[in-house]
Amino acid sequence: MLKRLLTHSAEETLELGHKIGERLGAGDCVLLFGGLGAGKTTFTQGLARGLGLPQEEYVRSPTFTLVNQYPGRIPIYHLDLYRLDTMDEMEQLGLEEVFSGDGVCIVEWAEKLMAPTCEDEFSPLFGIDSHLQIRLKIEGDDSRSVEITTVHLNPETHPIFSLQ
Ligand SMILES: Nc1ncnc2c1ncn2[C@@H]1O[C@H](COP(=O)(O)OP(=O)(O)OP(=O)(O)O)[C@@H](O)[C@H]1O
Ligand SMILES: [Mg+2]
Numbered sequence: 001m002l003k004r005l006l007t008h009s010a011e012e013t014l015e016l017g018h019k020i021g022e023r024l025g026a027g028d029c030v031l032l033f034g035g036l037g038a039g040k041t042t043f044t045q046g047l048a049r050g051l052g053l054p055q056e057e058y059v060r061s062p063t064f065t066l067v068n069q070y071p072g073r074i075p076i077y078h079l080d081l082y083r084l085d086t087m088d089e090m091e092q093l094g095l096e097e098v099f100s101g102d103g104v105c106i107v108e109w110a111e112k113l114m115a116p117t118c119e120d121e122f123s124p125l126f127g128i129d130s131h132l133q134i135r136l137k138i139e140g141d142d143s144r145s146v147e148i149t150t151v152h153l154n155p156e157t158h159p160i161f162s163l164q
Helices: 010-021 040-050 087-092
Strands: 003-007 029-033 067-070 076-080 104-108 114-116 122-124 131-138 144-151
Touching (some): 003 010, 010 040, 010 131, 010 144, 029 040, 040 076, 040 104, 040 131
Parallel strands (some): 029 104, 029 131, 076 104
Antiparallel strands (some): 067 076, 114 122, 131 144
16 A cells, blocks of 8 residues: 545545646556545546646536546546446446546446456456555545555656655
8 A cells, every 4th residue: 555644624635636636647547446425526526637627627426427538638537337237338338448548547436347366356357457546435524534555556657656
């Protein structure tokens, strides 16, 4: 694990997302874990700002679509898998572009993407290799713990490791 932090307001979660978003580049993938109201969409809104989402644009949880695209300094793909029932559905979405590496992909409810590996661990499907895992948890009315784990990212080259 890289870091575990506590935020005390939605604003603080936005700011943390912003700092991380600034450190992301093409091909990065952020998997968000945590239950209802944990702060995944709030965190995503911060990430998107850090990725250069223009002020007039706003990230919403996709309700009827599972994936939305937003403009930033690179394309921002936002997936919310809450309503995903089967992996077939996911395959039908045609996510080649999302995983093509031209932008950043952010996945809410990433639990649904994880499959057991032979080493008794869990890895994401869809050929996702290096990525960031962010685990959000409700600790109180306004407090959320945010656990950041890097998977197969190079500490020598990836800007996320400069996070204070
Ligand atoms: N420290 C905090 N960080 C983030 N959100 C907070 C915090 N404190 C309170 N909140 C509130 O919690 C709610 C978080 O909702 P949000 O939609 O971001 O969660 P979510 O994990 O995306 O939920 P869902 O699974 O339903 O999509 C917001 O109403 C936000 O204002
Ligand atoms: Mg959400």
